[in-house]
Every structure is written in structure tokens, then in C-alpha cells.
Amino acid sequence: MSNEVLKCPHCSALRADSNAATCSYCGATFAGRALAPPPAPVTTRERLAWLEAQPEVRAYLERPVPRPDESGLPVRGLLLGVGVLALLGIVLSGSASRGDHGVPVLPICLGVVLVIAFARSRKRRRERRETPPKRRCAAIVGKRTEQTGGEPTRTSYFLTLEFASGRRHEYGLEGKAYALCAEDDLGVADTVGGRGDWLTNFRRFPGA
Structure with a gap:
């Protein structure tokens, strides 16, 4: 006392x-004596539970999730195919002008690569169409980039998200969106599944 x-x-x-x-x-x-403020959330799961309880966030979670726009993918695939076929034509015409009558190994290899790339792209688009998009509260707990290829190199961007269940998963995303994200950010993530899981949108809310 x-x-x-x-x-x-x-x-x-x-x-x-x-x-x-x-x-x-x-x-x-x-x-009267002032009440002590509630304890600040310290874990990611507590922060996500708080975010999900906000009326504005709950209303946003109930909205329909738009599917990603993939209208440009077939065009890019067609342009890639035309480019590879043009390269094959140049190689074959060069071999014929030199009088080479052996098996054209390089054109065959390029053709195989083209077929594999086209098949993978088509499979990925089908998986994304068949898998419904998801919208969930999430926290960004990791960022990384990956460079592949020779000259020029191709950079891929990835974020690791943690959800209210405690589950973590890595998603690919566009470079512009990657630049706007930081570790420990809290918001609502729109994702699509399939072989290559993809983050289509990450919305933050004031005060989160």
C-alpha cells in the first residue's frame, strides 16, 4: 500500500x-487517475492482428481482388519467338553460304530452348488463371535480389511476407514495387499462386 x-x-x-x-x-x-496505455504490440503476429481489426482494413479485405493483367505476356512471347527464329535464319543462311553440310547444332539448341521457355511461360499463365488471387494482412520480413544471365544480366526481385498465422512465404514482384517496400512494413498483400508465386500489390495504411 x-x-x-x-x-x-x-x-x-x-x-x-x-x-x-x-x-x-x-x-x-x-x-480521476489516468489509465495506463495498453501495451504496445511487440510481435509481428500481434501487429497483424491489430491491423486486421481496423475498420478501414477490414473493409478493404472484403473487396474483390483484381487478377493481374497478363495481356502483354503473349505479345512478349511472340516477339521472343520471332527474334529466335530470325537468329536461326541468320545462322542457317551463314552456314549455307560457307558450304557447311553438317548437322546445325546451334540452331537446334536454340530451338529447344525456345520450346522449353514457351512451354514454361504457358504453364505459368495457366496456373495463375486457375489459382484464385488472395488478399491478406502481411508484414515484410525479408528482401532480396537475384541476378541471372550474362550480358546483360536480368535482375529478379523477391519479398518474404509473414502472415497472421505465423507462416512465411517468398514472392516475386516488379522492380518498381520492390523499391517502395522496406523490411518491417505492415500492410495488405495481394498475391497469386502457381509455380512462381507473385505479389501483385502491397498497400500500406496510415499508422500501421
Whole structure:
């Protein structure tokens, strides 16, 4: 029990009862004690639970999730195929002009690579069409980039997200979106599944 001596702030009379609401001498009302603020969330799961409970976030989670725009993918695939076929034509015409009658190994290899790349791209598009997009509260817990190829190199971008269940998963995303994200960011993630899981949007909310 506290030994602190309490006085009335108006008449300075001693308070006989520390729980009294008014002064027994002058009748002044004592100010109530301020409640302690709630403990700040310290874990990612607690932060995500808090975010999901916000009315604005709950309303956003209930909206339909738009599917990613893949209208340009067939065009890019067609351009790639035309480029490879043009390269094959150049190689074959060069071999014919030199009088080479052996097996054209390089054109065959390029053709195989083209077929494999086209098949993988088509399979990825089919998986994304068949897998419904998801919208969930998430925290960014990791970022990384990966460079492949020779000259020029191709850079891929990845974020690791943690969800309210505690599960973590890595998603690919566009470079522009990657530059706007930072570790420990909290928001709502739109993702699509398939062989290459993809983050299509990450929205933050003020105060999160």
C-alpha cells in the first residue's frame, strides 16, 4: 500500500480516504487517475492482428481482388519467338553460304530452348488463371535480389511476407514495387499462386 500523503489541490486539506471522489472540506472534485496505455504490440503476429481489426482494413479485405493483367505476356512471347527464329535464319543462311553440310547444332539448341521457355511461360499463365488471387494482412520480413544471365544480366526481385498465422512465404514482384517496400512494413498483400508465386500489390495504411 502506498504511503504517499494526498492533499486536495484546491484547499490543501489532507485526504482522509485516497479513494474519495470529493474533498470532505471544500467539496472539490478530485481528478480521476489516468489509465495506463495498453501495451504496445511487440510481435509481428500481434501487429497483424491489430491491423486486421481496423475498420478501414477490414473493409478493404472484403473487396474483390483484381487478377493481374497478363495481356502483354503473349505479345512478349511472340516477339521472343520471332527474334529466335530470325537468329536461326541468320545462322542457317551463314552456314549455307560457307558450304557447311553438317548437322546445325546451334540452331537446334536454340530451338529447344525456345520450346522449353514457351512451354514454361504457358504453364505459368495457366496456373495463375486457375489459382484464385488472395488478399491478406502481411508484414515484410525479408528482401532480396537475384541476378541471372550474362550480358546483360536480368535482375529478379523477391519479398518474404509473414502472415497472421505465423507462416512465411517468398514472392516475386516488379522492380518498381520492390523499391517502395522496406523490411518491417505492415500492410495488405495481394498475391497469386502457381509455380512462381507473385505479389501483385502491397498497400500500406496510415499508422500501421
